[in-house]
Amino acid sequence: VPHLFLPIAGISVNIFVLLGLGLVVGFLSGLFGVGGGFLLTPLLMMIHVPPTVAAASDANQIVAASTSGTFAHWRLGNVDFKMGTILVAGGILGGTLGVQLIKVLRAAGNADPIIKITYVVMLGLVGSYMFQESLRNLRPQRRAMRIKAKREETPWFERFNESLPFAMQFDKSGVRLSIFTPLLLGTLVGVLAAVMGVGGGFIMVPVMIYMLRMPMHVVVGTSLFQVLCTCINVTFMQSLYNHTVDLMLALLLLIGSTAGAQIGAQIGSRMKADQLKIILASIVLIVMMNMALELVLPPKVLLSVHGGH
């Protein structure tokens, strides 16, 4: 079986394993508009790639997958660049705040537990909510009633949005919002993304669906655009300061992931929004349960190389 030596990771890995991982994660990326970092980084760590190299190289390959995905969705007319740009601006602001927060937590010695628990809680909340809601919507007899009820209710978030100044029309998404709403949400996601060390796509997607009320097909394309911008920044910063981006690893992953992203985008455009959401929710919940088990089960070795999770 052909193996490839990864110069920065310092290990040798089966080429087909990397191609396969890239294909699966790219497929999910194109299907749901998530970067896939929350899934690929733990998978790379499972094949003995050092955690810091896994996270940084993962961001590099996400640049390829999300470029491919954004390109496909742009061709389908599914990217709201106006909304995406504001979310990115908020994300950069939030990311900067998040990095400072991590510094403070590390100094206090509490960073690791908070990061891991935040991960499990966020994945659990997002996954459970999406799963329940999609399951309810898939039942036809209740769907009509829910849609009617939704139209009648005015959630607190909408009232909050209406109270903010500088309302702006987002034609592609078909919504009218204050510029501060996506900026604020982008900042919050940026903080979480920095604390959790991920691109934030899996948080951004539910935020766009449930808070910004954007249509699902535009959510996926716009989220990919936001993930692309975030990961370009992360790749460059990791290369510059930590020297942890393994281009060889990223290139092999992206061969699989770019193809997977295209297939995912094509299949996604033919599926119902609730079907997409329920599959994503299931994956999020599986990852969450895996992480929760890792947290409570005694580890096989009590020592690990510093720099990992």
Next chain:
Amino acid sequence: MNKRVIGLVVAALLLLLPAGRDAASAADPVSLAVIPDRIEVGTFYHGTTVRVTADAPRCDASILTLESEGTKLDLNRKGRLGPVWMNVARVTVRGAPAVYLLASSENLAAICSPQVREQLGLGFEALRGKVSFASDGPLTGQEFDEFLKLKMRHGTYSEHISMQMRPTNESRQTITASLQLPSVMPPGDYRLRLYCFEDGMEIAGGAAELTIEKVGLPRLEGELAHRHPAAYGVLAVLAAAAAGVGTGILFTSRGRGGH
């Protein structure tokens, strides 16, 4: 006069000859051949096997070690924090070689005493005394065992009974061993040492060097990443973006995308 000289020469020869193989001492010559003694880590490197052959005095048992210089290593220690397992302390390891591979002709305990092994630094137990641990939290006493587990999982520490000894004449023998080097072994210089034992004591030994170095693409990428990180970062982003756009064009030109 001549009789006295002849007598002295005969006496000297008798002193040098007693009991054949018992005459061997730690000063006995051991020639050690390592094939290959220079390992090139190229694009398709997947670890390798090093074959060691030695021409040595006849003895009961032999041990071969391959190790690197002792270094400082920072580790995280996991502990229970409420219901969850977390990194609770930083542990700094000093004096432990990054790599320690040992092959022997039989069980270490059957070859020599723990005191001899400790004196010569042979085996994991002998390392225990050489390695020190410091932590920003309290030490548990289990650090060395956990450190050993970690290194063995990575394949950088191992002990195997895999040496073969074949007599070539009354006083000499050929000793052979194969060491499996994992791909995670960092580039650098490594020292191989062969020890020959008779009745629990070292009677002969030899040493050789082994070099591991990156070549070709891995070397180029490593140097670019560390010496020109900004250029490397831009290259990484552009390569990924180009691959993404290229695949996008490829797929859409096949008529599967777009309105």
